[in-house]
Amino acid sequence: VRDGMRPIEVSQVDGVFLEKNMCNNWDKIWNFQAKPDDLLIASYPKAGTTWTQEIVDLIQNNGDIENSRRAPIHLRHPFLEWVRNSFSGIDEANAMPSPRTLKTHLPIQLLPPSFWEKKCKIIYVARNAKDNMVSYYYFQTMNKGLPDPGSWDEYFETFMSGKVMWGSWFDHVKGWWKKKDSHPILYLFYEEMMKDPKREIRKVMEFLGKNLKEEVLDKIVNNTSFAVMKNNPMTNYINDIEMNHSLSPFMRKGVVGDWKNQFTEDQNKRFNEDYEKHMADTSLSFFEEL
Numbered sequence: 001v002r003d004g005m006r007p008i009e010v011s012q013v014d015g016v017f018l019e020k021n022m023c024n025n026w027d028k029i030w031n032f033q034a035k036p037d038d039l040l041i042a043s044y045p046k047a048g049t050t051w052t053q054e055i056v057d058l059i060q061n062n063g064d065i066e067n068s069r070r071a072p073i074h075l076r077h078p079f080l081e082w083v084r085n086s087f088s089g090i091d092e093a094n095a096m097p098s099p100r101t102l103k104t105h106l107p108i109q110l111l112p113p114s115f116w117e118k119k120c121k122i123i124y125v126a127r128n129a130k131d132n133m134v135s136y137y138y139f140q141t142m143n144k145g146l147p148d149p150g151s152w153d154e155y156f157e158t159f160m161s162g163k164v165m166w167g168s169w170f171d172h173v174k175g176w177w178k179k180k181d182s183h184p185i186l187y188l189f190y191e192e193m194m195k196d197p198k199r200e201i202r203k204v205m206e207f208l209g210k211n212l213k214e215e216v217l218d219k220i221v222n223n224t225s226f227a228v229m230k231n232n233p234m235t236n237y238i239n240d241i242e243m244n245h246s247l248s249p250f251m252r253k254g255v256v257g258d259w260k261n262q263f264t265e266d267q268n269k270r271f272n273e274d275y276e277k278h279m280a281d282t283s284l285s286f287f288e289e290l
């Protein structure tokens, strides 16, 4: 597939749509050598990745705000599979001293096997499909490093068929959910993070084996709020040359239930029917409003 309007070509690895550069570099990605003390943050795109990254970074830095503002978030945590011009997430990760925190959007079956072999800790964050779809639509609108989404109605079909970058939302969230029973994976939900951020931040802290004082946790809650991250140039991607924030800001709304402003009644009905079928074989469930 070639997107004529943008400098991007899309291809597939094992039936999952990925940028062509990633597919051409697939051997290098697949053979990436993880280390036992690597921490991986994994997610479907637009599920709350950046939010989770900032929480993790602040916990690792014992709540030191200045330290977490040392660099934009994408430089603090290499985006493993991303390849662009001279940039390679794998090269960035290989050049980084340990302990490393890495980011990926790969579905479970495409994660380099060394992460399993080295028993690396993984934090996965998931978001309800409807809000995730709306957020992804606006992100593809503003990010010319991703395919043009077309109209909302067109995108609705594309998303439902899983023909988006990093593949089907359904396969992604279900695959990672299943794996958590046999591997150290902390599975977070965007909606739970919205409902009780301190409780979820504490979970991350415990998973990382840290013990921070209450006041430090409160500081992390405040500094990872939507409002603070939206104004923080180290988390809001304001200087990313591929993103046009005037079309839609990276830090867009940051709420649960925004899908109600986007889905038509018909789309909601169709979505719910398909959803039932796709999710019949999993114990995983989501809140789509708070």
Ligand SMILES: Nc1ncnc2c1ncn2[C@@H]1O[C@H](COP(=O)(O)O)[C@@H](OP(=O)(O)O)[C@H]1O
Residues within 6 Å of the ligand: 043, 044, 045, 046, 047, 048, 049, 050, 051, 131, 134, 135, 136, 138, 224, 225, 226, 227, 229, 250, 251, 252, 253, 254, 255, 258
């Ligand atoms: N601190 C925060 N609190 C709540 N939502 C946040 C957040 N930081 C980012 N987000 C939201 O998370 C989504 C981006 O996810 P990712 O980091 O995986 O790309 C966007 O959702 P919306 O587009 O719904 O606003 C963004 O606004």
Ligand SMILES: CCc1ccc(OS(=O)(=O)O)cc1
Residues within 6 Å of the ligand: 044, 045, 046, 047, 049, 050, 143, 145, 146, 242
């Ligand atoms: C186009 C590069 C890019 C940047 C960020 C992405 O997703 S997320 O913000 O981490 O969810 C995806 C692609």
